[in-house]
Amino acid sequence: MTPYFVGAFIPARGWRAGVKPAPTFARVLHKRLVKACRSKVCKKMTFSFEILHKSSETGARLGKMHTGHGDVETPAFIPVGTQATVKSLTPEELRGLGVQIILANTYHLYLRPGHDVIAGLGGLHRFMHWDGPILTDSGGYQVFSLSRLRKISNEGVTFQSHLDGSKHLLTPEMAMEIQDALGSDILMCLDECTPYPATHAESLESLELSTDWARRCKKHHEPERGALFGIVQGGMYQDLRAQAAEVLIDVGFDGYALGGLSVGEPKELMIDVSAATLPLLPDSLPRYVMGVGTSEELVELVALGTDMFDCVIPTRNARNGQLFVRRGSINICNAQYRDDQAPVEAGCRCYTCLHYSRAYLRHLFMAKELLAYRLNTIHNIHHFMTLMREMREAIRQDQFEAFRKRFYSERK
């Protein structure tokens, strides 16, 4: 950034009064602005959320998140790029599939290659060649699901790396620093993901730890370093969820997530807890249900007013041969596809369906060919992106109930 540019533009307020550049000049300056806004300097100041339309029939809302790395239309599905890559795909392919934001995992990147390494290389966006928004989780979920010998104290959580057994302490403050070093656009508070099942007392204890950590995250977080989301825990107890929401809203975050769902509980329970909790969250801020879900869950949760989701289902299941279609899904290893000339789904416009038969995809999968995982992933992400786009369009037209009806009728 040139000194001149710094002088002419005040990121927080826009153009300085009285300075009205000639068109060509403005164009040059605009380019520099875009570039600068993609660097650490001012990218984080720009986070905001606007609601464009609310469904009159359901709680669904159409919105847009503005981040320093671009906009995200909501309701949005966030593909998971655990280790700084959405497995098997390039960023260009993700863009082509309509992906606007990805998720990366603090736990994995902290352990390998190290957040310091990534920071030294210019941050996660540059490292992985993705110039869109990135949301990073806090690492909490992985500490509890992947690592060995976890020990929780008020200070934080001590754990052994699942890679080499090395010992680490993760505190709320460190979770902020790691995500900041990565250059995340949306940071998540460190929390404890309450397991299922858990008693009321266990859930309360876990919740209190999470809210205490959330306060410390907020305190340690510099607002200009990115948006910070709080995570509502509380197990499957609606009173605890309400209590958590109240405390977190009091602390004040840029968005609110529901954590500790999709951890083994029945789908109906997950929907019930979400239905009870989502209305307690600020209407004007993004609402994010973490780790969810299936197509049906996305539809139901959008109807309840959810704006964001992340889940490994489209990518992981692709690598296991499960391909999503409007009727449900097919398992490509099934012998019935051996001679099947048809694409995975008739009418699907994804690269995979446009060029390859089920027979070829089955062959690749049976032969454990690398291309199998890639073509399957392309189809599944396209399927999820199409579902989200259709839901957004339905909300825009205030036709969400009609959409939902059609969605279920196709699955019969």
Place this chain on the structure above:
Amino acid sequence: MTPYFVGAFIPARGWRAGVKPAPTFARVLHKRLVKACRSKVCKKMTFSFEILHKSSETGARLGKMHTGHGDVETPAFIPVGTQATVKSLTPEELRGLGVQIILANTYHLYLRPGHDVIAGLGGLHRFMHWDGPILTDSGGYQVFSLSRLRKISNEGVTFQSHLDGSKHLLTPEMAMEIQDALGSDILMCLDECTPYPATHAESLESLELSTDWARRCKKHHEPERGALFGIVQGGMYQDLRAQAAEVLIDVGFDGYALGGLSVGEPKELMIDVSAATLPLLPDSLPRYVMGVGTSEELVELVALGTDMFDCVIPTRNARNGQLFVRRGSINICNAQYRDDQAPVEAGCRCYTCLHYSRAYLRHLFMAKELLAYRLNTIHNIHHFMTLMREMREAIRQDQFEAFRKRFYSERK
């Protein structure tokens, strides 16, 4: 194809005398012709080879092979797509890398998914969405290197599948039928790859089997079903190589390959045998050294008049983390690349080098991420394609010795 079209065009001779369609009509017909020529109907009749320039300093030659699925500039390197896929890449990526022809393995495709399955799905081109030329090996090499309990008789070779232990008999006639069912543009004769080391007597016996099989392949092959190449065996004995070449030329093939090289012998011996044998092959037909090789070997063999190569080196080594550069190669898992901002090779214009650092590639490789294999493969194929293009350009300008000098000086 419409009956009208069939009547108007005689594939072997071109337009029927007196039929001169109006421009618009011609355009429609031309489209149909292209389509038809990509189907089995007339695609194979078009094989030919032309030499565009001969080096005055070396034996190198610049040429072009014409096939029913397009032209191939020679000297050409043929990436290996063993199981109907060049591992991890799409056909579009191969095209973008300058690949003009690929190799597929008869042995693998016969066992899985079955040549009958592929034929039923419209042939290999359609199956794998590659509309360029395909060369298929005969399956002989894999029978000898992969399968269990091989038993050779005059009739053919009985073997057990490496996949499920099932028993199979592969005869020269079947090798032709399988490759024909796949829809190959260039078919290879069934041969026995003489192991190294082998005595003169063993090599002679093996050679006699291969030449007998070659005769049977030729006899069973319908010329309109694709070009058929003979394979010169003979171990490391120049007299046997000469004997094999003489017999095969007498039988008459569309091109000639040297087989049984790069099987463990010293590089110098391989070059010596090639240097002695290549000049014995018809000047006007393509010469193909199978299973070779390293950059140095390609340069030396092009200088000796080789027109075609295939080898798994760029693709397999990519998946093992070895990336080729002008100086030689680097191993991306090396700790020194942990923080390395530089691309694999400065100045390289491949997708990988344009967008990713060595540090990111190392991270992906260490994390066993699928994208690692893909980005590495892109770089290595680009490297080999660039080498071939530079060699062709050097021959065109009659500067091959200057090229060779520069090539070696860069590797110091």
